[in-house]
Amino acid sequence: xxxxxxxxxxxxxxxxxxxxxxxxxxxxxxxxxxxxxxxxxxxxxxxxxxxxxxxxxxxxxxxxxxxxxxxxxxxxxxxxxxxxxx
Amino acid sequence: xxxxxxxxxxxxxxxxxxxxxxxxxxxxxxxxxxxxxxxxxxxxxxxxxxxxxxxxxxxxxxxxxxxxxxxxxxxxxxxxxxxxxxxxxxxxxxxxxxxxxxxxxxxxxxxxxxxxxxxxxxxxxxxxxxxxxxxxxxxxxxxxxxxxxxxxxxxxxxxxxxxxxxxxxxxxxxxxxxxxxxxxxxxxxxxxxxxxxxxxxxxxxxxxxxxxxxxxxxxxxxxxxxxxxxxxxxxxxxxxxxxxxxxxxxxxxxxxxxxxxxxxxxxxxxxxxxxxxxxxxxxxxxxxxxxxx
Numbered sequence: 001x002x003x004x005x006x007x008x009x010x011x012x013x014x015x016x017x018x019x020x021x022x023x024x025x026x027x028x029x030x031x032x033x034x035x036x037x038x039x040x041x042x043x044x045x046x047x048x049x050x051x052x053x054x055x056x057x058x059x060x061x062x063x064x065x066x067x068x069x070x071x072x073x074x075x076x077x078x079x080x081x082x083x084x085x086x
Numbered sequence: 087x088x089x090x091x092x093x094x095x096x097x098x099x100x101x102x103x104x105x106x107x108x109x110x111x112x113x114x115x116x117x118x119x120x121x122x123x124x125x126x127x128x129x130x131x132x133x134x135x136x137x138x139x140x141x142x143x144x145x146x147x148x149x150x151x152x153x154x155x156x157x158x159x160x161x162x163x164x165x166x167x168x169x170x171x172x173x174x175x176x177x178x179x180x181x182x183x184x185x186x187x188x189x190x191x192x193x194x195x196x197x198x199x200x201x202x203x204x205x206x207x208x209x210x211x212x213x214x215x216x217x218x219x220x221x222x223x224x225x226x227x228x229x230x231x232x233x234x235x236x237x238x239x240x241x242x243x244x245x246x247x248x249x250x251x252x253x254x255x256x257x258x259x260x261x262x263x264x265x266x267x268x269x270x271x272x273x274x275x276x277x278x279x280x281x282x283x284x285x286x287x288x289x290x291x292x293x294x295x296x297x298x299x300x301x302x303x304x305x306x307x308x309x310x311x312x313x314x315x316x317x318x319x320x321x322x323x324x325x326x327x328x329x330x331x332x333x334x335x336x337x338x339x340x341x342x343x344x345x346x347x348x349x350x351x352x353x354x355x356x357x358x359x360x361x362x363x364x365x366x367x368x369x370x371x372x373x374x375x376x377x378x379x
Contacts (some may be wrong), residue, residue, distance in 0.1 A: 033305055034306055040303070
């Protein structure tokens with residue numbers, strides 16, 4: 001199981017690699033969907049990545065508005081041990 | 087005041103209905119239609135929105151830039167015409183034009199390059215493509231819009247219907263402030279009229295429910311619908327973020343512009359007014375009956 005710090009670091013790396021944002025502008029509370037740093041078509045890829053990272057599936061039907069808001073929120077919701085949704 | 091007996095708007099004598107999904111208005115209903123649009127134009131005026139009028143067709147290449155055909159193929163309607171060679175036109179003219187079901191017997195057609203307007207605001211983004219905005223832009227238009235559906239109901243669901251939209255292009259805070267202002271004014275208006283409407287979070291009607299945009303809109307709600315009787319969306323407030331600004335190279339404050347729109351489906355408003363207040367103009371709210379707003 002990944003620690004919260006490892007989870008956060010891996011997630012940040014994925015967003016920098018796939019999203020439209022400079023490293024200095026990506027803070028832990030930066031809204032990644034609202035600012036379209038991660039586009040709507042990339043959301044599914046992000047979910048697949050998170051499933052791999054946490055080693056457990058994510059129930060897409062249960063996702064609530066704001067569940068992917070920022071690195072902070074995603075870590076709180078999806079790191080294993082956290083219950084997903086907000 | 088609501089009528090004692092429920093009134094079925096589809097039975098109004100000033101409504102003509104083509105079951106293929108089009109309505110015709112006259113008399114009191116046409117007056118109501120014009121007054122409603124006047125009220126919405128008044129809301130546009132409060133944002134100093136400049137009025138535009140567009141043709142009925144949109145170039146398909148513009149809609150392709152925003153993935154319209156992948157997202158909403160079920161709604162698209164295309165203007166088709168005969169390929170213009172004399173031989174082809176003679177072949178068409180020399181036969182019975184219709185079959186027994188009323189279908190046109192088309193001979194060769196030219197490949198369509200246009201789409202009948204599916205939503206009024208789509209005209210604005212190609213219109214302002216490549217522009218750098220020195221200040222937020224407020225615009226409005228009313229268009230006959232065309233959306234194919236599985237079934238049609240008078241005023242409530244039509245192939246051809248009328249949509250008034252008020253649009254802001256600007257920075258994210260400018261667009262968000264515009265939408266909040268418009269929503270608050272709209273709420274005041276309907277409270278004043280006593281029309282029972284509720285706001286509901288919604289997603290756009292994507293053809294494929296697995297389209298990742300459906301999930302993205304659930305995670306980040308950007309569409310709020312004003313709903314009559316629980317299931318009829320008669321208006322909506324939509325935040326597009328920088329989707330159109332990015333697709334059409336519209337720049338505000340050094341970044342792709344954000345946009346947002348407030349949309350009104352005019353025939354559906356007619357339905358809501360008639361269903362709630364009844365058919366007599368004297369029972370309609372002042373601004374709609376020709377009295378004082």
